[in-house]
Amino acid sequence: MSGVSKSFGPVRALVDADLELAGGEVHGLVGGNGAGKTTLMNVLYGLYRPDSGEIRVDGREVHVRSPRDAIDLGIGMVHQHLLQVSTYSVVENVVLGTKGGGTGGLRAAARRIGELSDRFGLAVDPRARTDRLSVGARQRVEILKVLYRGARVLVLDEPTTNLTPQEVDGLFASLREIVAEATSVVFISHKVREVLAICDRISVMRDGRRLTTVERSATDATGLASLMVGEPATEQSSDVAAALGLGAVGGGAAPGAEPAPEASAAARLTVAGLVVHNDQGVPAVHGVDLAVGAGEVLGVAGVAGNGQVELAEALAGVRRVHGGAVSVDGADLAGGPTCRWLDAGVAYVPEDRHRDGILGAASVTENLLLGSQRSGSYRRAGLLDWRRVREHARTTIDRYEIKTPGPDAPAGNLSGGNIQRLVLARAFERQPAVLVLQNPTRGLDLRSTRFVYDRVHEARDRGCAVVLISEDLDELSLLADRIVVLYSGRVVGERSRGDYDAYALGRLMAGVVQEGS
Amino acid sequence: MSAAPVLSEPEAGAPAPRSRAARVLRGALPYVLALVLAFVVAGIVIAALGYDPVEAFRTILTTSFRTDFGFTETLTKWVPLTLLALGFTIPLAVGRFNIGGEGQLLVGATAAAGVGIVYAELPTGVLLPLVLVAGVLAGVVWAGIAAFLMGRFGVNEILSTVLLNFVSFQVLDYAATEVWSDPAAGVAATQRVGEGAVLPDIGGPPGVHAGILLAALVTLATIVVTRRTAAGFELRAAGTNPRAAGINGIRVERVAVVALVIGGALGGLAGALEVSGVHGRALEGMQANFLLLGIIIGLIARGSAVWVPVVAFGIAVLEVGASSMQRTVGVPAEMVLIIEALILIFLLLSDVIAGRLARRAA
Known part of the structure; x- marks a missing residue:
């Protein structure tokens, strides 16, 4: 060929x-x-x-x-x-x-x-x-x-x-x-x-x-792993970094690399012994433990197919938890319906935004309402107050710069970047305590990527516990305070900011080495 | 097995035409074409059978409006048609198919007749509400069986609702021949319900039974609930994209179960109204072909609660015109069913063609 x-x-x-x-x-x-x-x-x-x-x-x-x-x-x-x-x-x-x-x-x-x-x-x-x-x-x-x-x-x-x-x-x-x-x-x-x-x-x-x-x-394993993961400063990723005005990845001067405001000691999100099955009923996540504090961004690195989707959906309360516990601010949510997770302040930005993020045939307004339709601020005398919903949609569209022909345009017709803005807007308007993002910038142009990064920082500054699941090491290095590596559904290694070495992470991601975490 | 192709608005996805008028025209075009084509094809068939198609169509389309009797008859038919169509479209909004309308209607009628016979002595103010509630509850139970099997075990609701129709025939048969049988009726029928269970007529004579007000109210409530409440929003969201709805906290399976049960309630209500307003009893064959017509109406209206009553009126006109056509022109009344089916087929066909054209233009 x-x-x-x-x-x-x-x-x-x-x-x-x-x-x-x-x-x-x-x-x-x-x-x-x-x-x-x-x-x-x-x-x-x-x-x-x-x-x-x-x-x-x-x-x-x-x-x-x-x-x-x-x-x-x-x-x-x-x-x-x-x-x-x-x-x-x-x-x-x-x-x-x-x-x-x-x-x-x-x-x-x-x-x-x-x-x-x-x-x-x-x-x-x-x-x-x-x-x-x-x-x-x-x-x-x-x-x-x-x-x-x-x-x-x-x-x-x-x-x-x-x-x-x-x-x-x-x-x-x-x-x-x-x-x-x-x-x-x-x-x-x-x-x-x-x-x-x-x-x-x-x-x-x-x-x-x-x-x-x-x-x-x-x-050998190391050589191949680094080929797959890519050099830490490939032409393309440094382009991205330059265009974003972030300087070299890992450099202390970049705004994205600022240390998080002192993460509070108490974890907002605690995951203990989490076991999750994939769609075929085969365990895909085997006993993962995580703790994310307020104002902390935890990066989850790994090559696709190592349990990321299952982990993300379990953390968002969408996929059934087969074993272990997930608690937000001390309350165990495992086994509860998705709406209880939402009420506890969990917001989820799914990987496949077309399939999982939006109602394609419904309007932008309706998509922004989705998930909040039972909230008191949109209801009057038991009915949905569409005027207020639309007003709110209009201000949200402005604030998140969602490019749409109008609030009534079908969300499925928007571009990928604007759909992601819509999904993020909906997640953020709920003032989340825990934010779970999976590959949030895949397929986005630089402007939208930058937008996503800014929103993640905003969430962190607001005291939100952020879990960023990504295959993009540059993105993780830029945003995460800590990176854990997921391989075959297990956490096989952990690195703190300042200790991100693409080769070492790549080896962990490829399952070449494992370390007791 | 998503219902999306059936429910999608014709203009969705296509580039918006310039003016509002152009958009309306474009939206109406498939309906006009489907109507015209259906009548053209039916006209050819009627002519081939050796009848005069012009005379046949004139009878079909004008009977309802020429005589008081015809108009009353049309409104009377409109009631069960609208209720069964809504009973079909509400679950359809979450992508579930309630094909059990006639079963729900028959058990509703049986329960209503039973209450109307057993408590025949009660005054209207007490008995009539009791009869209607009994019909609704029977419909709820009947659809509830299918909804429970669907929600708990994943049993396909199309199969369970259809099969429950057959069971309902036997339920009515048992009530009409064993429990409250009326040997003088000539067909398998229950005795007449008490005077207190009969709905008064409005207008006339000939008048329309007051159940038409109830049906109009139910239609209005359906429109308000689906468009203006959180529950209705969840219903539409779950139907548009069950995955995204679920991720955003909507319990899709529970919404579907509730929608199917509500569909059953409407079927049961239709049965009770047929007893209280039309027949005064439950009898074999009272389900006519309301189920089939309800589905056709729901599909032509594309699931919209606003359009269901309008389409139901049109279908009622055709149905009433059909028997008149058989009497005066001699064309079998079943011809009208062919026309109704052709309208739907041409409408669905126009969707496919419009989709192809849009894709080619893109």
């Missing part, structure tokens, strides 16, 4: 990206969230059509217009979210979309699946119903499906996310068998240790480009 570019609206997901895959190798594809790994592979698999660029298979230029084209070319992909018909048997799922239907066909297919699963060590019962299988077994079914169609290129998108360590070992053994038969594997992952354990060559992506490709033998 070469010169591949792809934009989604204003977002440039791929910029002149390229990738070369040799026969019979396991090729690692690593990089932060939004680096373009999955997008690039979706282009290869025909799910997205690239704006420009070309794909060659065995030296011949091809046009992949749909997954069917990709399959015909011998390219198969296993997505992070398994796409299966859950009431079908394994055989039925495997032959689905092929021409091998019919009862006789099914029996022959079952035999072939048995052969394939023996040959590659992908243990699975062809007659089992898919919804009765474990996540690991369902993933083996997906791989079998690709092999059954005679793929020569197998793309695995973060295949180890929901697997146990034993299942990961089994998967790696199977991958070795598969590449031994001249099939190539693309292994998309965030996890350095796994990539080093299985891959022959590793490509690092960042900002929609392939940064470099290294031989497994020519790199």
